[in-house]
Amino acid sequence: EDQVTQSPEALRLQEGESSSLNCSYTVSGLRGLFWYRQDPGKGPEFLFTLYSAGEEKEKERLKATLTKKESFLHITAPKPEDSATYLCAVQAIRGRALTFGSGTRLQVQP
Amino acid sequence: GAVVSQHPSWVICKSGTSVKIECRSLDFQATTMFWYRQFPKQSLMLMATSNEGSKATYEQGVEKDKFLINHASLTLSTLTVTSAHPEDSSFYICSAQGDGELFFGEGSRLTVL
DSSP, X not given: OOEEEEEOSEEEEETTOOEEEEEEEEOSSOSEEEEEEEXXXXXXXXXXXXXXXXXXXXXXXXXXXXXXXXXXXXXXXXXXXXXXXXXXXXXXXXXXXXXXXXXXXXXXXX | OOOEEEEOSEEEEOTTOOEEEEEEESSSOOSXXXXXXXXXXXXXXXXXXXXXXXXXXXXXXXXXXXXXXXXXXXXXXXXXXXXXXXXXXXXXXXXXXXXXXXXXXXXXXXXXX
């Protein structure tokens, strides 16, 4: 059974204070690892897909990395508008549903 | 990028009534769509996989007679919550695969009184 564990559950940062979110996973053959951002009362917003160990992707202040067991979402010099829940998910086979972690609730204070 | 639209975004209904939620892929065709349920401060839990032209595949513990799924076209899947009860109140989210990635709708918040 595919499993995704995210840590920490919640994170409070000061504006400009860089940090990383962790996503540990076990999956029977990884097709892709996904990162999403979710604001309260909204659906998940796609951020990144990583396909193989060693792969990295960046978007503005966010950078996602992948190893064979975990993924990190690095947030550099965060701003208050980065406050959201960040979800990690894995897909074992193309066309199959994602298995989600419980998310990390990030709060960035000005 | 690919867009998935859900309607309605929120609905309030009386206990015992049925509610239909639509999920549309606006600029791509989706042979498969997924329906998730999310409780407050919890992650998304897969309810069922909707396949165009065939019966949906439900996850263990999800009542197929309660949550009716119809995927009549390549751009539309519907979830009908039948005889809704307060415990069915939740945030329902659909997703579909387009451009190689999985995109999500904005979600539909159901409140059953």
